[in-house]
Each structure stands twice: as structure tokens, then as C-alpha cells.
Amino acid sequence: SQQGEEDPQALSIQEGENATMNCSYKTSINNLQWYRQNSGRGLVHLILIRSNEREKHSGRLRVTLDTSKKSSSLLITASRAADTASYFCASTGGFKTIFGAGTRLFVKA
Template identity: 85%
Template sequence: SQQGEEDPQALSIQEGENATMNCSYKTSINNLQWYRQNSGRGLVHLILIRSNEREKHSGRLRVTLDTSKKSSSLLITASRAADTASYFCATDAGISGSARQLTFGSGTQLTVLP
């Protein structure tokens, strides 16, 4: 079952603009991760934010986490055509030391137009 839901399902922007994607989830988590996927194949890990963190940056990426609202957002600044991909949030709800199955949302398809 899918825990997270990304919003919007699809997003189309011009190169240079910022892209914001949102993720909502249902249960308590240890951390939340964002992944990128090109052409329906392998996923690339972008960033991990722990439940006790509120904001994290990595290059052009900025992730926020609001555990009280059970939501997260991914901001990509100064987007490029190469950022075109599907973006997924995934939650890790396992207890420390236990199995770490990730529960993925259904993804946001981002298209960056040149």
C-alpha cells in the first residue's frame, strides 16, 4: 500500500523556474527520503531528512519536513531540462535497528521545458 501521496501528480515549468513538490504521509516516521526516477527504471537517492530535522539543503535541493502535519516538500531551484523526471517521497517508519522497508508515494512527474 502507498503511504505517501505526492502533490501535484504532474508539474510542468520553464527552465530556470523553481519547482515545488509536496508529500503527505500517514504514520509516524524515522526519516523521509526523496528519490528521482528517469524513464521508469532505477531510482536515485536525492536527500534524507530525519524526523527531528525541519529543513535540509543539498545543492539546488531544499527539503522541509513538518511532522505535526505529516508532510514534506521538495524544492528544486533554478530548474534545468535535465531535472525532468519522476520524483518520489519515501517514508521509513521502522524502529531503530529493525527492517527499513520504504513506503513510497505515487510520485510527481516533473517536466522542465527548455
């Protein structure tokens, strides 16, 4: 499969809790990105972390990257009902960007 792997496949939490999603990829990369998808349509870019970076923050988002383990995590702090969506990691190496299978996050109000 050309896809990376993400876990969990689905996550249900209460509003205000933190949500952590993990991603593993297969090849060496130049960068790794996280995207959000609502209602199975267009993806929106959230954050990009370069291969020489280990951690990056953007608002309530925190991304880590461990190139030795070929893995990344996305943490959403103080989650809101509006964060309900599918989240995908995308690893870029060579000329392709390979997407993971996604984590479906449901935040209960």
C-alpha cells in the same frame, strides 16, 4: 493503500523556474527521503531528512519536513531541462519504506 500521497501529480515549468513538490505520509517516521526516477527504471537517492530535522539543503535542492502535519516538500531551484524526471518521497518507519505515488516534473528548455 500503502502509498503516501504527493502533489501535484504532474508539473510543467520553464527552465530557470523553481519547482515545488509536496508529500504527505500516514505513520510516524524515522526519516523521509526523496528519490528521482528517469524513464521508469531505477531510483536515485537525492536527500534524506531525519524526523528531528525541519529543513535540509543539498545544492539546488531544499527539503522541509513538518512531522505535526506529516508532510514534506521538495524545492528544486533554478530548474534545468535535465531535471525532467519523476520524483518520489519515501517515508521510513518500522522496517518498511513507503513510497508516494510520485510527481512527474517536466522542465521545458
